[in-house]
Amino acid sequence: MTLEQFSQTPIAPQMQYDYDLAIVGGGIVGLTLACALKNSGLRVALIEAKPYSAAAKKGQAYAVHLLSRQIFQDIGVWEQILPQIATCRRVCLSDAEYHRVVEFQLSDLGTEALVYVAEHKALLLPLQDFLQGCDNVSYLCPAEVIETQYNPDGVKISLSLGTESRTIRVRLLVAADGARSRIRTDAGIKTRGWQYWQSCIVAFVKPEKPHQDTAYERFWPSGPFAILPLPGNRCRIVWTAPHEEAKALVALDDERFLAELQRRYGDQMGQLELEGERFVFSVQLMQSDRYVLPRLALIGDAAHCCHPVGGQGLNMGIRDAAALAQVLQSAHHSGEDIGDLQVLKRYERWRQRENLTILGFTDFLDRIFSNNWLPLVAVRRLGLWLLLKVRPFKIFALKLMTGLGGRPPQLRERF
Ligand SMILES: Cc1cc2nc3c(=O)[nH]c(=O)nc-3n(C[C@H](O)[C@H](O)[C@H](O)COP(=O)(O)OP(=O)(O)OC[C@H]3O[C@@H](n4cnc5c(N)ncnc54)[C@H](O)[C@@H]3O)c2cc1C
Structure with missing residues (x-):
């Protein structure tokens, strides 16, 4: 039976669930979802292949947008993150040797930061610490998914935990296992894009x-x-x-x-x-054809990847995690099955189009600026002039870059 046919299949005798959902991938995106589900009443397994201490060693750093800050605040982890990250108060944008520089200032948004910049560990460690206080989350780490078996009423996941192996049963599997997501590939979800x-x-x-x-x-x-x-x-x-x-x-x-x-x-x-x-x-630029199938949802790099210009990738993933948490909590509170395709489609409709806009925006920026063709040089200099002289255009661009243009998840009211 294909995954597609599940929604038409009559419900089989109820599976005994070990957890309501399993999140595969304890990177920043997977952790954000697990933390956002604290107090949700859902039992969560977070499965991460790398040992606890090794996960923080990734030498990456990210621009963290204002909407991501809002999400971390709503979860209750921002106070632990803030002391370890930089608050960026001015952003200067320029085109090669062109003498005009567009300066974004705090007064443009009326906020105390335009963007934050954080090393991987400055985000990961506070999220891992926060998880210690989430009684509803079991952190299975180091643990790797060996096999997944999708049934109409749940997913059976075979895990390897070092020398042991274990099988768990869940209503929903969430893939947060990065750009080369094995969960996505095994489920037959196609992607589009290019290197x-x-x-x-x-x-x-x-x-x-x-x-x-x-x-x-x-x-x-x-x-x-x-x-x-x-x-x-x-x-x-x-x-x-x-x-x-x-x-x-x-x-x-x-x-x-x-x-x-x-x-x-x-x-x-x-x-x-x-x-x-x-x-x-x-x-690479990559967008998954589908973000959901019955009993499966993709978030973060498992669902999409983009050019690093503008520092969007992780921020999109954090928004995916918050949006999915909101959809799942609402469904759970109203007695719906969280693995049902109709529920998961709410998340897909919300996030797939917004992410596509950002992918298009970063691709447009890279293409229009990464060349010396005179008509394009003229267009982008006009764009810079508009940013300098037309304030609503400048504010619109700034909101798009900082994630304030999309539909914000509302996590706080649920805690
Ligand atoms: C050069 C560069 C610069 C960037 N700069 C920025 C920036 O400034 N701002 C920004 O927002 N984004 C930036 N990005 C993008 C950002 O790095 C990614 O979007 C982000 O790291 C994705 O997070 P994730 O949690 O979805 O995936 P990952 O960080 O890849 O995490 C996936 C996790 O899943 C685990 N895993 C994988 N398979 C399994 C399995 N079978 N079982 C169990 N666990 C598994 C892995 O161990 C890993 O911990 C940049 C990217 C690049 C390449």
Whole structure:
């Protein structure tokens, strides 16, 4: 029987459930969903393959949008996150050597931050700690999903927990297992998208002068270049360039790499000093054809991936998690089956289109700025001029970039 046929199948004798739902993937997105379901009355299993301590070692850093802050506040974990992250009060946008720079200020939104910047562990550890106080969540870690068997009334999941194996039965399986989601592939959900012609170089640097809580995004014909402030006067570089150029850049010795870096960003913060290693990531745009099937929902990178310009990817995943939590809690409180396709479709209708808008926006930004074709240069200079001179246009762009343009999840009223 295919997954598609489930909704038409008469209900089989009730399965004995170990949990109401299982979330596969204890990255930031999976953890956000588990934490958001505290006090929901739902019993949750969170399954993560990497050992507890190893999960925080990922050397990534993210722009965290205002709507993500709101979600963490509603969950009750923001107070633990805030001391470890940078509050960005100014964002400067510029186009290669063009002399006009668009500056976004706090007064543009009337908020105390435009965006926040956090290292992976600054988000992951407070979420993991918060989970300790969630009596309804069992953290199965390290544990890996070996097999899934979908039935009309539930999912049977075979797990490997080191030397042991175990089977659990749930009403709903949520895949938060990242871009290469095995759960998505095994369920036969197709994806659309492409690999970009660019790779992304990331590194931590320490500037000579204070970064003054300012983020710079500069668009070069080879790709967008961002330098984001972090606590302790450190910064994160997110630098996209065509594959061969990116490979050649990371292969340079520190001195020559820093010289190239300085050429891209200028000297607003004086000399830069490299901290730790630099890494290259391939960059892709991907959208799953479906976010849900009977008894299955996809969230985060398992459902979509985008170009790093504008720092959208993780924020989209956090919004997925909050939206799904809201849909599941409402369904549970009104006595509906949380694995039913009609319930899950509410989540898909909400998130799939919004995410597609963001994917289109990041793709548009990358394409329009990453080239030197004169008509496009003229169009984007006009865009920068509009951002400088037409305030409603500037506010609209800022809201789109910070996630304030979409439908916000309402978690607080349910706690
Ligand atoms: C260079 C670069 C820069 C970026 N910058 C930003 C930024 O500034 N802002 C932003 O919002 N986003 C950014 N992103 C995107 C962001 O990194 C991702 O969107 C985000 O990490 C996705 O989180 P996730 O929890 O969905 O997936 P992941 O972080 O991939 O987590 C998946 C988890 O599932 C676990 N797992 C996998 N398979 C199994 C299994 N079978 N059983 C159990 N567990 C399993 C893994 O161990 C992992 O912990 C950037 C991405 C790149 C590449």
